[in-house]
Amino acid sequence: MSPSSLWRRAVATPILAGGCGCGFAFSGAAARVGDVQESETVQCPFCGQGNELVLDTSVASQRFTTDCEVCCRPFEVFAECEPGEVLSVEVQAN
Template sequence: MFEKHLQCPYCRQAITILLDTGVEGFTNVVDDCEVCCRPIDIDYCVEEGEVTAFSYNAIEGNEF
């Protein structure tokens, strides 16, 4: 597991998510913000146990 820090696209609070680095290749997950509980679409790629690409977006409206 890899701990990733980001800013919630809705409430703008700093949050932490865990990425599974045990699965090679591209992964898409939806995780809720630990502050406002709104869904965040997360894409990342793992190569040789390392996260090589990462992006995230709001799913719902009202993002900043």
């Protein structure tokens, strides 16, 4: 194989099997570790429309900003989780 075909192959199908010590394993866009990801629907504080969030429940306390799927305005998300379970989710206008 030429170097360019090796590069294309590596980019097309990335695989990491915990070699970095992080414990995560994924192939392509199907990244998932056990059942630590949970979906929650929250209402945009601006337009009131529902937005689906996917939360990594292996992180106990989370705070991040995301954009509304409908009105595109940013809002802040605060989530408290236990592995495999979302305890609470709050949203706040930015």
